[in-house]
Amino acid sequence: MMGLTRKGEYAVRGIIYLARQKKDQKALIAEMAVAIDAPQNFLAKIMQRFSQSGIVQSSRGVGGGFSLAKPSEEITLLDIVESVEGSILVNHCLLRSKTCKNDETCRAHRAWQKVQDQLRATLAGFTVASLAK
Amino acid sequence: MMGLTRKGEYAVRGIIYLARQKKDQKALIAEMAVAIDAPQNFLAKIMQRFSQSGIVQSSRGVGGGFSLAKPSEEITLLDIVESVEGSILVNHCLLRSKTCKNDETCRAHRAWQKVQDQLRATLAGFTVASLAK
DNA sequence: GACTTAAAAGATGCTTTTTATCCTGAATTG
DNA sequence: CAATTCAGGATAAAAAGCATCTTTTAAGTC
Numbered sequence: 590m591m592g593l594t595r596k597g598e599y600a601v602r603g604i605i606y607l608a609r610q611k612k613d614q615k616a617l618i619a620e621m622a623v624a625i626d627a628p629q630n631f632l633a634k635i636m637q638r639f640s641q642s643g644i645v646q647s648s649r650g651v652g653g654g655f656s657l658a659k660p661s662e663e664i665t666l667l668d669i670v671e672s673v674e675g676s677i678l679v680n681h682c683l684l685r686s687k688t689c690k691n692d693e694t695c696r697a698h699r700a701w702q703k704v705q706d707q708l709r710a711t712l713a714g715f716t717v718a719s720l721a722k
Numbered sequence: 723m724m725g726l727t728r729k730g731e732y733a734v735r736g737i738i739y740l741a742r743q744k745k746d747q748k749a750l751i752a753e754m755a756v757a758i759d760a761p762q763n764f765l766a767k768i769m770q771r772f773s774q775s776g777i778v779q780s781s782r783g784v785g786g787g788f789s790l791a792k793p794s795e796e797i798t799l800l801d802i803v804e805s806v807e808g809s810i811l812v813n814h815c816l817l818r819s820k821t822c823k824n825d826e827t828c829r830a831h832r833a834w835q836k837v838q839d840q841l842r843a844t845l846a847g848f849t850v851a852s853l854a855k
Numbered sequence: 856g857a858c859t860t861a862a863a864a865g866a867t868g869c870t871t872t873t874t875a876t877c878c879t880g881a882a883t884t885g
Numbered sequence: 886c887a888a889t890t891c892a893g894g895a896t897a898a899a900a901a902g903c904a905t906c907t908t909t910t911a912a913g914t915c
Contacts, residue, residue, distance in 0.1 A: 591724050591803075591810040591841075595874065598814055605830065618891075631875050637892060649891045650883030666833065670724075677724040681731055696855060697738065700799065700848045701726075707844045708724075708837070715833045722829060728903065751862075764904050770863060782862045783912030 591678075593670070599627040600635050600673040601666070601720075607645065608661035608721035615654030635673055642672045661721055667712035677712075678705040724811075726803070732760040733768050733806040734799070734853075740778065741794035741854035748787030768806055775805045794854055800845035810845075811838040 593601070602625040610616055618636060622629035636655050639645035646658040657664065670677065678701070726734070735758040743749055751769060755762035769788055772778035779791040790797065803810060811834070 591726075591807065593811075593814065594872090601830070628875060630877075633891075634875090634893095640891085647891060648883075649881075649889080651885070651889050653883070653890050655891090666837070674724065678726075681726065697734070697853050700853055704799070704841070704844050704848075708841050711837050711840045715837075720830045720833055727901090761904060763906075766862075767864095767904090773862085780862060781912075782860080782910075784860050784914070786861050786912070788862085 594674065596631070596635060597670055597674050599625065599632055600639070601669050602627065603632060603635060604639070604644065604657070604664065604669055604717055605721050607655060607657050608664075608717045610656065613656070615648070615652070615656050617654045621655070638673055644668060644672060657717075661718040662716050664717040665713045666715040666717075666720075667709055669717070670712060678708060727807065729764070729768060730803055730807050732758065732765055733772070733802050735760065736765060736769060737772070737777065737790070737797065737802055737850055738854050740788060740790050741797075741850045743789065746789070748781070748785070748789050750787045754788070771806055777801060777805060790850075794851040795849050797850040798846045799848040799850075799853075800842055802850070803845060811841060 603621055606621055606625050607616060618633050619629055621627075621636075622632050625632075636645060636647065640647045640655075643658055644664060645655050647653070647655050681701075736754055739754055739758050740749060751766050752762055754760075754769075755765050758765075769778060769780065773780045773788070776791055777797055778788050780786070780788050814834075
């Protein structure tokens with residue numbers, strides 16, 4: 590549990606690959622799949638998602654492909670992970686599922702919230718730029 | 723992804739329930755299942771696991787049941803989570819699966835390692851005693 | 856020793872998520 | 886319009902999650 594899924598791994602690798610491209614250079618999905626060792630169709634879905642969430646730009650036709658939609662300094666591990674895996678560490682109550690009001694009075698709830706906040710902060714601390722070097 | 727599974731939730735609730743028992747009081751699995759709103763058989767498996775990992779003591783027969791094997795101050799969220807869910811955030815390489823040596827020279831690898839270390843530290847910071855109040 | 860109670864251990868099955876693959880459609884270019 | 890490249894939807898196999906059931910073992914009771 591609590592690990593990146595394949596999808597998450599491919600996602601991070603894909604973004605780092607794009608970050609390593611030359612300025613204004615576009616990458617084809619087929620090329621990326623080989624480079625980062627990911628199934629092409631699956632990777633295509635992942636990039637599609639990034640395109641929707643505004644992390645990546647895509648264009649079709651000859652000369653098309655994928656590139657980052659913003660500087661790699663402005664993309665963090667958190668952006669990537671949450672984009673493909675959804676919200677992390679969803680906060681269920683650790684005491685009783687039925688009676689918890691999910692509010693400040695529930696200690697277990699607050700503990701888990703803190704875990705979540707810290708994890709998100711840690712992930713947000715790593716930029717793609719720093720990983721791509 | 724990255725959330726507690728049901729198993730993890732039941733586990734935390736179960737341990738907190740035991741922490742709230744009176745000194746030397748044992749809890750039956752059937753009683754626990756009702757109290758924390760978990761399926762009895764499934765909870766039994768989880769407690770079995772805790773018994774093996776030394777967090778919980780169990781005894782059979784009349785007057786038997788479960789109790790914590792050590793003070794609730796000495797059991798952390800990390801102990802619980804790793805006991806039932808296994809090692810968290812397993813560290814695959816984020817660049818290339820095949821060529822990574824998983825060593826110090828891999829930046830992405832080190833980043834993920836750091837995420838993992840921080841998460842473990844955060845979880846280790848919460849004792850069952852503090853949650854059981 | 857037989858009986859009851861309660862956890863341990865193993866086998867099994869259902870459901871959901873993950874991990875893809877494939878096909879058709881839409882946009883872009885030459 | 887023909888080739889290229891991504892978009893979107895449908896489908897399916899494999900794995901993980903979520904249990905349930907049965908049998909066995911251990912401990913206390915009569």
